[in-house]
Amino acid sequence: MKTNEAPGGPLTPEQWRLVNQLAQSLKPAQAGWLGAYFAGLDAGLRLPSSQAGSFMADVGRKLTILYGTETGNAAELARGLAAAVGAKGIECSLSDMADYKVRQLAQEDDLLIIVSTYGEGDPPQPATGFFEFVEGRKAPKLDGKRFALLALGDSTYEFYCEAGKRLDRRFEELGAERLIPRIDCDIDYEDAAEAWMATIIDKIAAEAGSGASPAAGVSSPTAPATVHDKRNPFSATVIDNIAIVGRGSTKETRHIEFSLEGSGLVYEPGDALGIAASNDPGVVSALIDALALQPDAEFEHKGQAAKLAEALTHRFEITTATPRFLDYWALLSEADALKQLLHEDRSGERSVFLHTHHIIDIVRRFPVADIMPQGLVSALRPLQPRLYSLASSHAAVPEEAHLTVAPVRYDLHDEARCGVVSGLLADRAEPDTVLPVYIQSNPHFRLPGDDAPIIMIGAGTGVAPYRAFLQEREVRGAAGKSWLFFGERNFRSDFLYQTEWQGWLKDGTLGRMDVAFSRDGNEKVYVQQRMKEQSRDIFAWLEEGAHVYVCGDASNLAPDVHEALTDIVASEARTGREAAEDYVRSLQSDHRYQRDVY
Structure with a gap:
């Protein structure tokens, strides 16, 4: 039955009106969830x-x-x-x-x-x-x-x-x-x-006193097989994968586009794209060699036969060392140094050790003979998907999803290392590569109404969701004012999406933009300093009802911007620190100050 047809069945007209209104706003995954919920509710009511x-x-x-x-x-x-x-x-x-x-x-x-x-x-x-x-x-x-x-x-x-x-x-x-x-x-x-x-x-x-049978096997309601989510990702094809930094940049940032054609996936600005991970074949091979095992060694996993190389590539986390693996390797190696780290009073040292040693580093440093694949995988965690803020609006590119990715690269124990999925995207996701993806909703990073002012603050890849915000507002013809604070290292090489921001400034979709390029002058300048330079106008926007967004580094950017925002309120409102903190907390509780940090 179409939703605009006359109601039928056992529902009252008012019930039908409510169901009809709800149905028009549902996404496929939400409809599946409600179906399972009402099926359970029906069983209870009977x-x-x-x-x-x-x-x-x-x-x-x-x-x-x-x-x-x-x-x-x-x-x-x-x-x-x-x-x-x-x-x-x-x-x-x-x-x-x-x-x-x-x-x-x-x-x-x-x-x-x-x-x-x-x-x-x-x-x-x-x-x-x-x-x-x-x-x-x-x-x-x-x-x-x-x-x-x-x-x-x-x-x-x-x-x-x-x-x-x-x-x-x-x-x-x-x-x-x-x-x-x-x-x-x-x-x-x-x-x-x-x-x-x-x-x-x-x-x-x-x-x-429900008299119901025990709740064995409770889990989230199973969505229909055609709904693509974390458990059932969509095989998306890479359309484009290009560097968006200029020659001479000290950073590596890429713009990656995926085709969602035929997926049924929809998303809102602020949401993330989940990508099912797979390990670098070179890292897999090196670990198998260090363990002195064979790539085709078989073991049982969840009741089925599995081969070691395939499992270590697609099923298990093989870089990050965990307490679980530390327990296992301390038992096998009988190394005193590892046993000491297991003591409760050594939690700080244990954490430092785990963060400075990958699994392969532990295997090489404390060698063990005759490893059994079954025991090895029991000490490994399942390989988890990674989330990346979407840099596109579904309204603007309905069959695509765009990402802004800076691969994580560093040296550890005299070897070059790379992030599991950021390395995959940077080094192995050429056009026509197919990767499993899904949408992860982020209701805590949402655009307000079209008339509300927005202040967007980000550095580096943290600018990604703001590209989505402005694409969305452009499509909707939103009248609300918008202001972007963007920070990176160098103007000439690291001004991400420069021509797009300039285009939005020209047509009015973006009203103001302040930039901070930290390596261009004798003194480093960051976005929080640009904010303080515009203290009076920022506070005026807040008083007009502006929504503030922060996206980027959790350890430096987020706390520095929070401190700057509090200082701005204290200065412009001519109030004490405690009152300024209360003001900022009220912005958070009213969902007018939202952060997406990592």
Whole structure:
């Protein structure tokens, strides 16, 4: 039935109107998710009323699922959990920490929390406000409240899953009771997360008296096979791959275009393109040689026979050393130096060691004879996709996706090394190469309405999403003012997309542009200094309702720009530091200050 036809079936006219309105705004993946959710809800509603009633009605407790996410993994798990809870006939609410009204925390009963850790123990940027409230003096006592927490992280960092651990400790300090123990998940989180969700759902369902069978194998609802996502990427062909820096540049930056024709993939400015990784064949060969194994050595993986070279190329992370691999190699090699690093009080040294040694470096430094492929792969993490901010607007190029990529290159132990996927894109993704891709939504980096002013701040490849922003605004004929701050090393060689910015300045799509080329003068100048030079106008734009965006380096650019923004507010508003920080926090809570940093 077409959506504009007269309603039929069992729905009331008002229900049909709501369904019709929702259907017109859905993307394919969202429609698949809703299909699975309503199928589960239908099963719950068909249970006898004595079994199915809501959690609130039967137990007198409100159930809320909260998530804090940077790249979308926690959000995906939370949506899957909400659908699985709904399939048990249990009511719950689902909220992003970025949108959650923190004053509501005192009215909650049971909270299921899924949160990732960003960098060295920090919460996801969109969840910063939630953490500040919970860890601050204004947090309410939570006596009588209950919670369960799933923490996502990366074990190669010293403060592994620290954001989740912080909330776990704080909720206990505030008097809340754990429903089940916290689980910490590495980047291959799927199995551990599924087990945690099954356990908590079984507990809640038992308390609700739903009479439902145990929640074995809980996972996110499976989308139709034709929907391309992280589990089912689209095979995209590289259309073009060109260097966009000039002769003599000290950097290497490339513009890469993919064809999405026939994929059904859609995206919004601010979203990212996920690329399924594969390791450099030269790195694979070197590791196999160091292990004294044969490329065609066979082993069993997930119940099927696999060959070593193929598996190390496409299935496993073979560069970054992890605590899991360190445990394994310390056991095999019996090296005292490695055993010492396993002690709990050596976490800092262990983290430094892991960051300064790839797997092949450990294998060469502490050789072991007679390695079994099965044991080796059990100590390796699955190879994860990488995300790159999209440098194009779907409205402008509906069958394409563009990226701006600077390959990660460095020397380690007297050998040239390269990022897994950035090296793939720079060195092996020639035109007509086919790579598996998918769209990763980023709802925390979105354009406002067409009339709202925007201030875009970025350096290097951090300018990518702003190219998408301006393409989108050009297509839409948006009237809102726009201002770009861009930084790089040298004007002559590193002015990325220069002619495009100039074209948008000429036609008015871009209203203002300030640039900082740090290596052109005797003193280095960065974008935060250009911001301070325009302090009065920036504050005027903020007072007019401007939205501020920051994209780029998390360790230097993001904190320096944040500091500059706070200084600007303090200076122009003639207020104290604390009031300026409150002003900037309000921009964040109102989604007028958004960051995409890495």
